[in-house]
Amino acid sequence: MNILLLKEKLLKLGEKIGLQVQEEKKDSLIVHSTIVAKDYFANPFYCRLIVYDSGTMHLFLTFDEMDKTTDKLFLINGFNETNPWFKAYITDINDKNYLELHYASYGLINESEVLSTFGFLLSALIEQPTLDYLKVLLANE
Numbered sequence: 001m002n003i004l005l006l007k008e009k010l011l012k013l014g015e016k017i018g019l020q021v022q023e024e025k026k027d028s029l030i031v032h033s034t035i036v037a038k039d040y041f042a043n044p045f046y047c048r049l050i051v052y053d054s055g056t057m058h059l060f061l062t063f064d065e066m067d068k069t070t071d072k073l074f075l076i077n078g079f080n081e082t083n084p085w086f087k088a089y090i091t092d093i094n095d096k097n098y099l100e101l102h103y104a105s106y107g108l109i110n111e112s113e114v115l116s117t118f119g120f121l122l123s124a125l126i127e128q129p130t131l132d133y134l135k136v137l138l139a140n141e
Contacts, residue, residue: 001053003029006111010049013115017047027053040126042138049118055108059121063099064138066090072137079133085124088137099137101125 007029011019014033023030032048046062066072068090076088076099086101103121108114124130 001051001055001108001110001114003027003051003053006051006114007031009111009115010051010118013119019047019049022048037126040131041134051108051114055106055113057105057108057114057117059101059103059118061086061101061125062091062093063101063134065096066099066138068097075133075137079137083130083133085121086130099134 003024003026007021007024010029010031011021013019014031017035018033019031020033021029022032028051030048030050032046034044035047036044041063043064045064046060048060048062050058050060072090076090079086079088086103088099088101090097091100092098105117108117
């Protein structure tokens with residue numbers, strides 16, 4: 001996989017969401033953006049995509065700050081048992097807890113497969129079952 005070509009294609013695809021290069025190496029690329037999707041989410045969320053020339057890709061979506069309660073952990077377990085794409089967890093950033101979704105893909109052959117997978121995952125994020133679960137997880141109690 002050609003990292004330079006991938007960068008060019010990802011930045012073109014990501015113009016609408018403000019995708020920018022965070023780090024570029026010979027064998028990997030990290031792009032990121034803060035996404036505002038007011039029709040779906042009350043607050044912006046952070047998107048970070050890591051791609052390796054070996055064909056491995058990781059997508060991280062970081063949402064609102066949340067308390068690490070038993071109820072939230074129970075809801076996250078339910079999400080993880082029912083969502084076929086993303087795995088949710090609470091991540092610690094600067095001594096604060098945030099809801100994060102993660103998706104990993106392996107064996108992507110070329111740049112087109114990375115673009116297709118990334119686009120698919122952003123679409124999967126706004127599918128109604130995912131949105132319904134996230135609405136409950138992100139609700140302030």
